[in-house]
C-alpha cells in the first residue's frame with residue numbers, strides 16, 4: 001500500500017462524470033493528496049474506478065460508511081480491503097460488536113489491512129439535528145462518546161469535525177487518528193456542512209487528515225486551490 005503522500009489532504013472525488021474525475025486525477029501526483037471515493041462514485045462506477053486509482057499509486061479512502069449487522073459489515077470491509085485501499089470506514093453507531101467484528105475480520109484476512117475508521121456525528125449535523133434524533137447531547141459530547149467506543153473496539157481512529165479535534169486528542173491520545181471533513185478554506189461556500197473549519201485551523205486543532213471535496217472539485221482551477229491549501233499547511 002502506498003504511503004508516499006506528504007500532505008494531510010484527502011480530496012473527495014464526488015463526481016457523477018467519470019471523465020471529469022479522471023481529468024482531475026491525471027493532474028495529480030500521489031505525493032500531493034490522497035483520494036476519497038464515496039457512495040456516489042462507487043455506486044455509479046464500482047470497484048473498477050477504485051482499482052484505477054490504486055493502480056496509479058494513490059492512497060484511497062473508500063468511504064462507504066458501512067452500518068449493518070456485524071457479519072455483513074465485516075464481510076463488506078474485507079471486500080473493500082481486497083481492492084487495495086488505504087482506509088475504510090463504518091458508522092460507530094453500528095455498535096461495539098459490529099466494529100470489533102470488522103476489525104478482527106481485517107486482521108484475520110490481511111497482513112497489512114487498511115486503516116479502519118469509525119464515523120461519529122456527521123459534519124452536516126448540529127445540536128438541533130441531534131435533538132430531532134432524540135439525542136440530548138451536544139455534537140461534541142456525542143462525538144466523544146462514540147469515539148471512545150471506536151477506540152475500545154480497537155479501530156484506528158474516527159471521522160469527526162475539526163471542531164472536536166482538540167478535545168479528542170486530549171481524551172483519546174495523539175495516535176488515535178482524526179479524519180475531518182467539513183473543511184472550508186476562507187471564503188469558500190459552506191454548502192450543507194455545519195461544523196466547519198479552515199485547513200490550517202483544523203491542523204492546529206489536531207486533525208490528522210483533512211477531507212476536502214467541493215472547494216477543490218468545483219473550483220474553476222482545482223489544482224490551484226489544492227496547491228494553495230498544501231502551501232498554507234507547509235506542504236508544496
Ligand SMILES: O=C(O)c1cc(=O)[nH]c(=O)n1[C@@H]1O[C@H](COP(=O)(O)O)[C@@H](O)[C@H]1O
Pocket residue numbers: 012014038063065089119121122123124159160181182183191193211212213214215
Ligand atoms: O465520511 C466522510 O468522509 C464524511 C463524514 C462526515 O461527517 N461529513 C462529510 O462531509 N463526509 C464526506 O466528506 C466529503 C466532504 O465534501 P465537501 O463538503 O464537498 O468538502 C463528502 O464526500 C462527504 O461524504
